[in-house]
Amino acid sequence: MNVKPQEAPACQGPNPIVDPPGFAVPANACDTHAHVIGPADRFSLVANRSYTPPPALEAAYLGMLDSLGMARGVLVQISVYGTDNRCMVESCKAHPDRLRGVAVVSPDVDDGELETLDAAGVRGIRINVLFGGGVAIDEMERLAARVAPLGWHLQLLIDARNLPELGPRIAKLPVEVVIDHMGHMPMSAGVAHPGFQWMLRLLKDGKAWTKLSGAYRISQAGAPFHDTQPFAQALVSAAPERCLWGSDWPHVAVEGPMFNTGALLDLLPLWVPEETVRKRILVDNPARLYGFPTATAE
Template sequence: MPHPKSATAWPPSCAAPRETIQAPSFVLPTGACDTHAHVICADFERYPLVPERSYTPPPAPEALYLDMLRATGMQRGVLVQPSVYGTDNRYMLEVLQRHHDRLRGVAVVDERIGDDELAHMHALGVRGVRINVLFRGGVNLDLMERLAHRVADLGWHLQFLIDVRLLSELQARIARLPCPVVIDHFGHFPARLGVKEPGFELLLRNVAEHGWWVKLSGAYRLSERHPDYADTDALAHALLGVAPERMVWGSDWPHVALESTPDTGSLLDRLYSWAPDERQRQSILVDNPAVLYDFK
């Protein structure tokens, strides 16, 4: 189906993922998991994008996603519902259903969702709900307490896409939630601000004291050091120094909302700099995702 037309009335289009992916320079452990990627169907009529979105993505369908997993050596993956679909999780759920043994999902829902629908999502492999305060189309912070109580009995978590420079205003609410908490993309703030940035220090404290999880993902969104992203090393080392058992890695494929996309394989190579020890990479890529996303 045709891509939604580009015009001034439409949110800006973003670049497609690269056609070729550099193979990682190290051998991934068996069961390695990419915990953060999105799928976007090419049929924009069957799966329409919400008008209030922040960007207009190119197709990134199931087949290309599976190709990316193969190219990077990943055997498992976690799909995160992109904001451009709002609470219409249909395409992600269909992909999960076809690959239930190796994929899990993080959905976007609101307070209107029924218990039967939550149970159906759980059966298909959904293990979390995303709260998004950075891109239009997602579900915002107003619903966090209600959603947390809805999903806690399922063993799900709440995943937050938030700039941690805002964390001081929210951490008391988040810390009281009755379910696990996952923070996207290192806390999504400029890496040049460093580990002494007050929001990042607060993130570290909550990881240590309240058991929060963090995705070592989206380094290219924080970095001013392209294409190696070396200015994110200090952030990764600080997080791994606090709780290596609650760190997971994600590609953030297909790298939406950008005019130029990074090489997914080179992002994975950065992990080797953060975790040069093979046992630590085993935890980040295999053991920790198995716990968080209930891989058997």
């Protein structure tokens, strides 16, 4: 999706209406995948971006969390800022009990910057090969070695159909790996696809995690995205202790009418009918991966 700067299309902002979920969200639930986009006069967009988003401010994100009944969130560095993590970091520092971060850094980042990011609440770094502004997958091993001493993980936005090639490399990394958006592969490929089977293997082996997120990015049936159910249920069945949920707010680079974020959370009970497993996905798993307190007052 990489395009020339002058061709980077504008994308719409999120739907300001967020319906509360139709099920009981447990205390200390966490949205593990969202982005904040600051004012253009403070935060410049990189030239090789794939799209041009409007602002999606910290206050709007926290309001969305409140509407969903979620106590915690994880901000992922958005591709349009490249390796300039300031917008994400400022939000994390302002809400240290509520927010954590996933940064994007160059392989030659100095140790001082990594330590500063760690102190701000960053707990991983992201490689994004699907949108312009990311870091190349060729740097995966080098970056993993840099962040391993901090106990961070490596987050990958990849097409899981490439995992037969990438899987053996991932298995050898000195860090754990988080695979975005259920593998970001089209539903038509099916759960029997070798790439998806590699993903299940990495989860079962305790090497990888995945985010039950981005249903609208991989669905081929459209809203309400029910064709994603076999994929989500296969992932949860393989390793419920390695699954997370994410809103993917503010839903950048989406074509067509913008949907309600609450409807995305309402997919979770369809994918995961058992309340105890949902609590694991929404509360226990993110607390373990991102270092949130595991016992707080409710």
